[in-house]
Amino acid sequence: MIDYAKALELLLAQTCRLPAEVCALDEATGRVLARVVTSPIALPSFDHAAMDGYALSAAKPLPAGSEHAVYGSQAAGDVAGKAQHVDGEQDACEIMTGARLHEGLDAVVALERTECLGTHADGKPARIRLRDPLHAGDNVRYTGSDVAPGVEVMAAGRRIEAAQVMLLAALGISTLEVVRRPRVAIICTGKELQADATQPLAAERIHNSNGPYLCAALAAAGAQVLFCETVDDTAITFADALQRAIDASVDLVVSTGAVSMGRYDFVPETLRRFNVQLLFHKVAIRPGKPLLCAAMANGPLIIALPGTPMAVAAGMRFVVVPVMRAMTGQGSEHALFAVLDTPQQPKAGLRHFLRANLHQGSDGQLHATISNQQQPFRIRPFADADVWVVLPEDAGDCPAGARVEIVSLEADSPPRVRSSP
Structure with a gap:
């Protein structure tokens, strides 16, 4: 029996990082970046208004009470032009949140901080008075103030979630290089296990909870579960399932049960017949002490968990998850x-x-x-x-x-x- 830290060290030494593949952004949630992402553009990509109001030139601060003619209107998505001068150098352009500033304008006064002194025939404001002083940069979102072009925005090993999708989409990134999902096979052993929950439960049988739990936990950890099989307490059925996993080119096999020292604990001997490298059998942990791990040359890692539910849950969280993180380049979790x-x-x-x-x-x-x-x-x-x-x-x-x-x-x-x- 070895301690947990040594067991994990031996297992991770046999764990290889998986290759990269290209993934569309709308399918990237839960995936792990294989490469650094740099920003292809500035964000924002142009100077624009932070609120509805009036854009002016305030290179020289404009005092409260100053009056300004209004010469036009600029909505988000409109092509920006040049500042016009109807009644002097500080004439205003009505502007909406997100709209690009006309060339020569550098400040925005909020609508509610102005007084309308008159309107045009169409009802649009013709002249305003400022309630407060206005300075260059007021209420303006400047180009690159969120993200400068060419800077690193996400490191390799970062798991993509909704917040990251928002940033990547804003930068116009539609595809990413991500680490391929680990391919996993699950084999649950025990003739007492009933896999089909829609059928009546015989008196001597129990519902298989380990299989559905592992499917859910592995998927949440970023795996692609290729199959989940329930086999009886015979070495031949386990060997057949293991061979199917090998033929499916899985990266990892997780089994439950038949791993201790009882009459029906056939997993250790069966694995030896597959010429695996036994890394360890029995770890100083509770629950889950009979845990066994092995590596197959040019084949999958094998993590054989005891069959009791909490041994499976602990093995998943503290053994399988670190392996998955190593496969995808995520590194260790912080305590x-x-x-x-x-x-x-x-x-x-x-x-x-x-x-x-x-x-x-x-x-x-x-x-x-x-x-x-x-x-x-x-x-x-x-x-x-x-x-x-x-x-x-x-x-x-x-x-x-x-x-x-x-x-x-x-x-x-x-x-x-x-x-x-």
């Missing part, structure tokens, strides 16, 4: 911490992954309350949890008030914080 509200006495030598709720205390800090139902078969506390609390192998007794590491339940999702209890 978050909270104040422990429920004292713990973890077993020495094991890294514990505990389900907990999170709230903000009156002290302004995040506080973690660990569920007292940590048995690995219990699914409800996991569904009700906000975060994992991680207690390292040498944590010792952890009193209330101790600082502990917290990890979100799902990759790339912030932990949920509840209202104070």
Whole structure:
């Protein structure tokens, strides 16, 4: 049995970054950038009005009470011309938010900060008076004030979400180089598992929750799940499913069950017949100690998880997710911490992954309350949890008030914080 850090080190040493591919922007959400993105244009790409009002030349500040003739109107999307002079150097042009400033104009006075002194026959303003002084640059959005042309706007390894899509679209970027999604196969073992939830459940069987959970968690982490199969407790059916995964050119196989030391725990011996390189079997973690990982020459990585639901959930979050991040070039996640509200006495030598709720205390800090139902078969506390609390192998007794590491339940999702209890 090896410790968690060493196990992860061995596994990541066998993990290769996946190649890049071109992706349309409207399909890029959840994808990871393979290359740096630089801005092809300035943003904004021209000087324009920040609000409805009147554009003027204010190279010399215009005092409150000054009067100005209005010579035209400029809406967003109109082609800009040159400033006109009807009644002097400081004549105004009516302008709308987002409209390009006429050449020679450099300030905008808000509509509500003016007084209309007269109108044209068509009802449009003919003359205005300023209520406040006006200076060059007032209420103007300048070219490149958001993004200058040619600068880096996103680094390789950045996961694209809606906010990034907005910026990329504003820059006119329609395609991106992204890392190919990891291709994953899921194999759930156990003759007691019923995969079809639409059929009546036999007395001796249970619904397969591991398969749907892994499908959802892997998809959320950015994987392409090629197939999810449920096989019985025989080496031959597992071997057949594994061969199908290999033939499908998957990057990763995640299996559940049959990985410990019992009569029906056939996964270790079956993998040996495939001439894999066994990286480790049994890791000093709870839940999930019987975890096995192997590498196949010119084939997939294999992560064989124990079959109990929380061993699967912990294995997914703390073993599979780091592998997925390495495959896509995302790097390690940053640690978050909270104040422990429920004292713990973890077993020495094991890294514990505990389900907990999170709230903000009156002290302004995040506080973690660990569920007292940590048995690995219990699914409800996991569904009700906000975060994992991680207690390292040498944590010792952890009193209330101790600082502990917290990890979100799902990759790339912030932990949920509840209202104070």
